[in-house]
Amino acid sequence: MAPRPRNPGSKDLPPNLYRKTDSRNGITYYTYRDPVTGRTFGLGKDKDSAIREAVAANCAEVLKPALTTRLAEPVIEKGKTFSEWLVQYKLEYLEKDLSLHTARNFKSRIKRLEVHFGDMAMREIKTMDVAGYLTGLAKEGKANMSKALRSLLRDVFAEGIAAGVCDLNPVDATKPARAKVTRERLSLDLWKAIYETTTRPWLKRAMELAILTGQRRDDIRSMLFKHEKDGFLHIVQSKTGARLRISTAIRLESVNLDLSTVIKRCRDQVLSQHLVHYTKPNGRIKAGYPVTLEILTRQFAKERDKAAAAYGIALTEHPPSFHEMRSLSARLHAAEGRDPQKLLGHKTAAMTDMYRDSRGTEWIDVA
Known part of the structure; x- marks a missing residue:
């Protein structure tokens, strides 16, 4: 006008x-x-x-x-918040063929991230925000948690870039926390002491299977008699989905055990489909029921402390758990000339090497 x-x-x-x-x-x-x-x-x-x-x-x-x-003038939109993007991200992530263990860890970790970053726009989250959060966890003594959350957060933003929700990945420039391993390795002497001391048949069977097969406690608990066929024990690892066939002829001279004999020992007077099972009823638990993971862990720790005191074996502030039999198995099989990588179901030799590391609990013989 x-x-x-x-x-x-x-x-x-x-x-x-x-x-x-x-x-x-x-x-x-x-x-x-x-x-x-x-x-x-x-x-x-x-x-x-x-x-x-x-x-x-x-x-x-x-x-x-x-x-x-x-x-x-165009209005600059902040775009989706972290919580809004997670709705789509969780649907896509959980559609993958995840083990129960992995899915449970994912839900727990994603909830932690959502509590902290939920209201922030994806495009406004900076490297400083991410680094501050991860560093804070590490300073609280949660270095392993910091590393796990960094990995997950990095994937959240990578998928966000692919979907056009954000343009940059603020996690890339951060450094993973250094986690210092504090748990003591299980020595063969301590394993033998626990094995001789315990009076619980189901714990003996669990220890025998763990030392021979090198499997995690979840997989040992899930072993069924029907999984033994054609001279092999068939295992589908709950964590990785790796499919193993372990020959029942496999043997460890260091503990004088072979898998075929151990499986036969699991067949006792109690009718059960599980290799490791309760032999006596206790409250709601009936004989033949599979041993729970919590009881397996707790009872092993009790027997460990009792055996260490009886045999005069010193324990550190962080004594070995049931899971450390996986490392001991790898070391024993390697010492007898077998490659433990396939037995443990690892995709890389580097991961197997971590389990073979005795962390200073064993003497090194020099000829």
């Missing part, structure tokens, strides 16, 4: 400056009208002064964007 024509008496004035003469006293006053807001400002009676101020104001207005331009 074209501006209104100026009055003849205002043509000697700059734009937006107007004069008005008071009919009562004949004095002329000057006013300035803001072209954007429409507000009018009095500039007094001095014409030269009013002109200077009007020119300055007009220059300032030129530098300002017009009202229509301001209205037309």
Whole structure:
């Protein structure tokens, strides 16, 4: 719309400056009208002064964007929040063929991340935010948790970039926490002491299977008699999904055990489909029921402490758990000339090497 024509008496004035003469006293006053807001400002009676101020104001207005331009500026959207993106991410992640153990860990860890980053927009989460969170966990003594959450968070943003939810991955520039392993390795002497001391048949069977097969406690608990066929014990690892066939002829001279004999020992007077089972009823637990993981862990720890005291074996502040039989098995099989990588179900030799590391609990013989 074209501006209104100026009055003849205002043509000697700059734009937006107007004069008005008071009919009562004949004095002329000057006013300035803001072209954007429409507000009018009095500039007094001095014409030269009013002109200077009007020119300055007009220059300032030129530098300002017009009202229509301001209205037309695009609104910068923050995009999806971390919580909103996780709705889609969780659906896609959980569609994968995950083990029960992996799915449980995922849900626990993703919940931790959502509590901390949930309300933040994906595009606004910076490396400083991520580094501060992960470093805080490490300082609390949760270095392993910090590493696990970093890995998961990195994948969350990688998938977000692929979906167009964000443009950069703020986790890439962070460093994983250094986790110091504190748990003591299980020595062969301590294993033999526990084995000789315990009076629970199901714990003896579990220890025999663990030392011979090198499997995790979840897989040992899940072993069934029907899994033995054609001279092999068939195992599908709950954590990795690796499918193993372990020959029942496998033997460890260091403990004088072979798998075929151990499986036969599991067949006792109690009818059960599980290799490791309760032999006596206890409350709601009936004979033949599989041993729970909690009881397996707790009872092993009790027998460990009792055996260490009986045989005069010193334990550290972080004594070996049931899981350490997996490492001991790897070391014993390697010492007898077998490659423990296939037995443990590892995809890489580097992971097997971690289990073969005795962490200073064994003597190194030098010829």
